[in-house]
């Protein structure tokens with residue numbers, strides 16, 4: 001899409017901002033203790049917390065995984081470019097901040113389909129005087145070709161790129177073919193590229209919690225689709241999993257004691273490398 005068309009599309013979407021319907025980005029912000037949420041988001045998030053009391057520690061474990069995985073990919077794998085799809089409302093230790101601690105020249109492209117994420121991320125990046133190293137765009141994971149086309153403008157696809165799909169794929173229905181979407185995003189990336197992924201699962205939660213979670217998100221802007229271990233692992237098809245493989249997110253290369261309650265954190269995390 002041409003630059004001007006993107007701007008017009010973004011303007012229309014920003015104008016359509018709905019605060020009366022729960023949004024996953026704002027519900028997640030609430031789990032993390034943020035302030036960028038509205039009553040509809042808080043009510044929905046509270047309903048999820050009642051059904052799955054580990055919601056907050058799961059969100060925190062997800063963020064902690066993101067930081068460890070980005071640090072690993074920059075520090076150990078030498079990747080300098082990040083395509084972070086499903087960015088979320090900026091909070092602490094965002095991808096660009098973690099990457100730039102290790103490699104100040106790292107480039108980050110944030111993509112999210114929630115206009116509120118876009119406006120907050122733009123404001124934050126303007127303050128941080130990020131220059132050209134970090135960019136934000138409105139885009140939908142269900143349109144991987146459009147994301148890849150825009151990503152090529154900021155990122156060099158001849159050099160390794162880390163594709164980040166952290167706590168987003170469980171907002172896609174099976175019929176939206178998430179596996180196909182991941183393949184399309186990874187296909188143009190060269191060897192040495194990485195996939196950083198977390199995904200909600202039913203494997204460590206009660207059936208009641210899963211049913212209640214699905215029910216709440218069915219009234220939000222995106223459904224909740226937890227998946228089993230083998231389904232989540234299949235997103236890494238053709239890649240080499242970094243040790244310790246796909247595990248509960250807090251158990252992926254922990255940098256200290258596991259958070260209390262880790263046994264019920266119903267979230268897988270892993271990092272794959274394209275060879």
Ligand SMILES: C[S@@+](CC[C@H](N)C(=O)[O-])C[C@H]1O[C@@H](n2cnc3c(N)ncnc32)[C@H](O)[C@@H]1O
Nearest residue numbers: 025028086087088112113114140141166167171
């Ligand atoms: C739970 S948050 C995760 C944020 C961040 N990745 C993290 O792990 O801290 C999920 C994010 O994915 C975004 N999202 C959900 N469905 C999306 C889609 N189809 N395309 C792009 N973004 C999407 C939401 O707006 C939200 O910001």
